[in-house]
Amino acid sequence: MDSELIAAARRFNRTVTQRVGALDDEYMARGRPLAQARLLWEIGPGGAEVAALRARLGLDSGYLSRLLRTLESDGLVTVAPADQVGGDARVRAAVLTDAGRAEWAELDKRSDELAWSILEPLSEQRRERLVAAMAEVERLLIASMVVIEPCPPGDPRARACVRAYARDIARRFDDGFDPALSNPVHDEELVPPAGVFLLATLNAEPVGCGAVKLHRDAPAEIKRVWVADSVRGLGIGRRMLDELERYAAERGWGAIRLDTNGNLTEAIAMYRSAGYREIEPYNTEYYAHHWFEKHLAP
Amino acid sequence: MDSELIAAARRFNRTVTQRVGALDDEYMARGRPLAQARLLWEIGPGGAEVAALRARLGLDSGYLSRLLRTLESDGLVTVAPADQVGGDARVRAAVLTDAGRAEWAELDKRSDELAWSILEPLSEQRRERLVAAMAEVERLLIASMVVIEPCPPGDPRARACVRAYARDIARRFDDGFDPALSNPVHDEELVPPAGVFLLATLNAEPVGCGAVKLHRDAPAEIKRVWVADSVRGLGIGRRMLDELERYAAERGWGAIRLDTNGNLTEAIAMYRSAGYREIEPYNTEYYAHHWFEKHLAP
DNA sequence: CCATATATCTGACTTTAGTCAGGTATATGG
DNA sequence: CCATATACCTGACTAAAGTCAGATATATGG
Structure with missing residues (x-):
């Protein structure tokens, strides 16, 4: 402090x-x-x-x-x-x-x-400065008001996020997104102790999500990291990532992985800056172009 | 707007x-x-x-x-x-x-x-940004909360400002400030219609002052412009100047003058940036090194 | 010393804000 | 169709916030 x-x-x-x-x-x-x-x-x-x-x-x-x-x-x-x-x-x-x-x-x-x-x-110049500072305070306070908490994947807010996530990637992938072609993720895998689903909310409204699967005898795996447009650029994605890593690390996992599509350039940049290193494919996900791994401190 | x-x-x-x-x-x-x-x-x-x-x-x-x-x-x-x-x-x-x-x-x-x-x-970086923006908002809001109003020069708040003004210039002039050597300003000259004394207050606390004498058949004359340390750099001095000019212009004066000491460099810079031009001495003020004049739009 | 002003206090009052326990009508899963 | 949940409602209540009209003691200018 x-x-x-x-x-x-x-x-x-x-x-x-x-x-x-x-x-x-x-x-x-x-x-x-x-x-x-x-x-x-x-x-x-x-x-x-x-x-x-x-x-x-x-x-x-x-x-x-x-x-x-x-x-x-x-x-x-x-x-x-x-x-x-x-x-x-x-x-x-x-x-x-x-x-x-x-x-x-x-x-x-x-x-x-x-x-x-x-x-x-105020003088015109000071007016502009005040308004700019107000906008900055507002945005950053909003960022600080976002709460990230575990949530059952069946919760309507969680479902809404996952739907928004699917819509988003469908728009960004070259060939759209057909869930049938992608490796499925079942709700049970995102419920403790198999894994967890985290929901980010702003004033109780869902604005982001992320999940981690705690595979037996294998690195943990991050899925479904999504942040609503309205709160992008505020570090929510990074906080979500941190929380997911912490969740896995606290339960004894020493490494965490994820796959991602080449079109999601900001996400890839975020993974790199968060300490993820690109690795060989560890699965056969149809939409994945890149695979990343990060070692977790115990 | x-x-x-x-x-x-x-x-x-x-x-x-x-x-x-x-x-x-x-x-x-x-x-x-x-x-x-x-x-x-x-x-x-x-x-x-x-x-x-x-x-x-x-x-x-x-x-x-x-x-x-x-x-x-x-x-x-x-x-x-x-x-x-x-x-x-x-x-x-x-x-x-x-x-x-x-x-x-x-x-x-x-x-x-x-x-x-x-x-x-928030991330450390965002924390710093938030705090910086908060400080900026705070300072500028304080600036906007300063109220400039006419006040009798005998009011205790006005007296306090003038005392603070004298202390300030005594510290800044090379040879201190002895009121006896300076051209005197009498209260009656700063009461309408002869002139006016303006007081700047922040939450009812005096934080600045300024006065104008409306000389008969001569340009108006600015006196005793002072701003408390606590609110310097917020444009209060400039607002005070504007108000004094407006007061004189509204009453028909077409020009306004002032004298000042060479050590008050920021004040001189402010006068210049506000449109004042240096002129020949128009009085014999002991402490004055520079004399300025500005034409007022009717 | 007197009239008047000021600083704080007491008593009696009103309004606003908020809580809680039911009540009624509609929805929903079996 | 029934049990249960839900959305909104009414009635009865309490606490907090705030106002106003004096009362009391002290100050101040003449």
Whole structure:
């Protein structure tokens, strides 16, 4: 723990978060209780399902219901069954009324004003620097908020990642990707003690995955490393790799391998920079052009 | 208003302040009501006067009193007359007890932990980048929070600035600074309509000043431009200059002048970059080596 | 000494935020 | 069709946050 870095991060938390956060709330509230204002904002011009609002704002179901009733009786919102095709009749969605839309537009305007009130006193050059630094902080904080945890491969979030992974490689491989031609990976192989499936999430949304098979009497094998576009370039892939290696090393494996397609150039660069060395083919994977191995410290 | 910059600042406000802010509060609270925790934190190991706490936390006087009673009855704090020499017997100060100090240390530790929990998931390189960007955001936000407003030259904050200004130049001039040798500036000259004194404040603390005399039938004259060390390099001096020029221009003056000492090299550079041109001496100021003038657009 | 201002305090109050235990209607797997 | 789960709801409650009108003691200028 570098105490200078920590001190700087603390100063930032204090000055920036507290002050800008308080300003933000003040601008948002407009005489209305903050919870209501936030809810109105979150519903937005396009409306939102009640469950989604609950998740995004982290509210108690009863509390949210009551807030919605208040906004409804103020004529800002209507709550009605969410009529998606073939939808679940229990699910309801909140939609802004005309008055609600006007109020939302006002909040939007005030949000712009707040942002401008921060930038306005600065010279043009400093404005640009501030915005660039803000963007950097934002991206890196997002990176630091990504959590990597074991997850059953059957979990819907895990499935969604694997599907996205398949779509991605189908687009990048020269001849597409037909799972039938590729060596299959079975769920049981990615469940302890045979292996593990790790899921990367950002605010509970899946944004990446990776798996390792712990082969008996053979090096461990990495599979399905994928990172969503939205969080690429933030070091998530590398962290995933580290976690998978650590998992294998902690269980006594001394080496770890993987195969990959020649078109995945950034992935290959990442493997090399992470200490992987190219080796002779150790399997007959149809889509593989390169095979890599890394020795693991015990 | 550049809408791209605004959008970026808004994103920052939302993601960063809301999330980090919420985390911050959570770490701070420790089962105790947040207001109490914040108050305990603000009192700090050195103690603090009640009035100072009220100002810093922006609390209602009655509310603060009650919070202090609660902390007192929890054995964390004692409130007693603030015995400064020759002090005001009404003023009271809060001081942490041993238990309070222990609790404060715990909050301090948790603050470190929170900061580290943000940095920890990142690679060393990204940590450094994040901290650098945080520092940049912080500095520029501080710059943007400085407010420049007219202030009576007799106001204690104005007096404090002028004293600091005199101390500063005394240190920088080759032969010190003796006000008796310098052309005097009287308060009445810095009060409308004869002129104006502008005060720069950061969270109500004075951090800079500047004044302009509106001479009859002669160019306006800038005096006493000073910026506190703590906010130097943030463009405050330049903003002060702009405001003074604007003040004179709006009232019909077409030119503005100033004299300065040759040792104040950054100030001279600033005048030049702001469009001032060196002219012949227009007064007999003992400490002046350079005289500048700028034409003002109507 | 008096009138007025100031620093802090107490008491009485309201609003906001949030929790928890059910209740109703719909969905789902067998 | 039944048991169980789920999505949203209502009612009853608590704690926290904040406001306001005085009360008390001290300061300050005349």
